Amino acid sequence: MPNLNPDIIIHLAERLALPDLYSLMAANSFHRGLILNYEHSIVRGRLALLLESDPSQQQQQLATTSGTALSSNDLARQVIPPYTFQLAEELDLRHRRVAALFAAGQPLSQAIDRTSSFVALPAHERERLVAGLKRACGLADRLADVVAEATVAAAREVAPAPHRPEVALRANLRRVYLAQLAFARSLSLLDLGYLFTLTTLAGMAYAAANNSHVSDPAAWERAVAFKEVVLRHGSMALWGRFGPPGKVGNRSRSGSGSGSGSGSGSGSGSGSGSGSGSGSGGGGGGGHGDNVSTAAAALLALTAPTTSQYQFIELTIVAIMDEIHRWEMGQGTNDLTTAEEEENMDKVLPGLNMTIKDAFVERSGYAIERVAWDMDMIVLMHVRGLDVGGFGVKRSE
Numbered sequence: 001m002p003n004l005n006p007d008i009i010i011h012l013a014e015r016l017a018l019p020d021l022y023s024l025m026a027a028n029s030f031h032r033g034l035i036l037n038y039e040h041s042i043v044r045g046r047l048a049l050l051l052e053s054d055p056s057q058q059q060q061q062l063a064t065t066s067g068t069a070l071s072s073n074d075l076a077r078q079v080i081p082p083y084t085f086q087l088a089e090e091l092d093l094r095h096r097r098v099a100a101l102f103a104a105g106q107p108l109s110q111a112i113d114r115t116s117s118f119v120a121l122p123a124h125e126r127e128r129l130v131a132g133l134k135r136a137c138g139l140a141d142r143l144a145d146v147v148a149e150a151t152v153a154a155a156r157e158v159a160p161a162p163h164r165p166e167v168a169l170r171a172n173l174r175r176v177y178l179a180q181l182a183f184a185r186s187l188s189l190l191d192l193g194y195l196f197t198l199t200t201l202a203g204m205a206y207a208a209a210n211n212s213h214v215s216d217p218a219a220w221e222r223a224v225a226f227k228e229v230v231l232r233h234g235s236m237a238l239w240g241r242f243g244p245p246g247k248v249g250n251r252s253r254s255g256s257g258s259g260s261g262s263g264s265g266s267g268s269g270s271g272s273g274s275g276s277g278s279g280s281g282g283g284g285g286g287g288h289g290d291n292v293s294t295a296a297a298a299l300l301a302l303t304a305p306t307t308s309q310y311q312f313i314e315l316t317i318v319a320i321m322d323e324i325h326r327w328e329m330g331q332g333t334n335d336l337t338t339a340e341e342e343e344n345m346d347k348v349l350p351g352l353n354m355t356i357k358d359a360f361v362e363r364s365g366y367a368i369e370r371v372a373w374d375m376d377m378i379v380l381m382h383v384r385g386l387d388v389g390g391f392g393v394k395r396s397e
Helices: 004-013 017-029 029-037 037-054 059-064 085-101 105-115 123-155 165-185 189-209 217-233 235-243 289-302 308-328 352-364 368-383
Strands: none
Touching: 004 017, 004 029, 017 029, 017 352, 029 037, 037 085, 037 289, 059 308, 085 123, 085 235, 105 123, 105 189, 105 235, 123 165, 123 189, 123 217, 123 235, 123 368, 165 352, 189 217, 189 352, 189 368, 217 235, 217 308, 217 352, 235 308, 352 368
């Protein structure tokens, strides 16, 4: 294949589907070298074009950040080097998975059909609803990617070796989780509403998949915990639980050959026993692993998981249920200002699901008792094409 003009190559690299891009690289060593030399610039261009062509897609959340993310094709959830083809592959994988999750007949679509607010929506309004829910999947992915950003930021800092590395690790996990809480609180009322709707539908789909009954307290707790898993692990959690086995599950083979970053966990560590970081809302980084592992073994024996991601989701659910129980027993704190102090490391922090509801109440000025109704209402207004700009303007004292 003859060499093409470098400007043409860069232009094509920003626009070709990834398999076609890798074919272009494989066909000519000059093209391959040029594309690899401009990898960061090309990936930035791809993100900008994607945002311009489809603002509803989840990738827009990365367009103005550090340019990195957590991988979701394995349980290690490694940090992807910023603005690499690995990042482009990860975003493409997320996009394809989310599209499949909301296809007709899939559990999330069935949950929409069972929701009284949505059951009679005209086709164009349902399309707007699904687009908003896909964006909410991106916001959940963005919450998980806070871990990647923190890892990249830490790697760029020059710091002395910690005197007590285990305390430093717990403090870092705590710091990351606080950043996740801060990001959740920064979202608009509409984004909070769509996140709430997404997790509600996910909880319904989870309960239906397990043939759960409302009268079963344990089943209710598992569904609530699954909502938290979705917020902490993003679309990977939805795919691990509802995705068709073996479909759209793996990242395409990269032609870039770039390495992956360090592994991570996405929360503040309550010791799930899963070996991959449970995304805890604020435990002490251990001390509960035996109890959680025992409970998880019993649960997994009942659910007969079919994939490792499925098992990871169920293990994480058990860990979060442990957090919920500890919170109910008074072992939590809402004081985020002292959360990183060593004496407070064992206290559970508010969950992300709780935080998005609290943030909605604080920003809207409405009562906590009606928060679910209000969050549903703002989503319905948006779906129907109504102006939500004046929704929840906080009342003056």
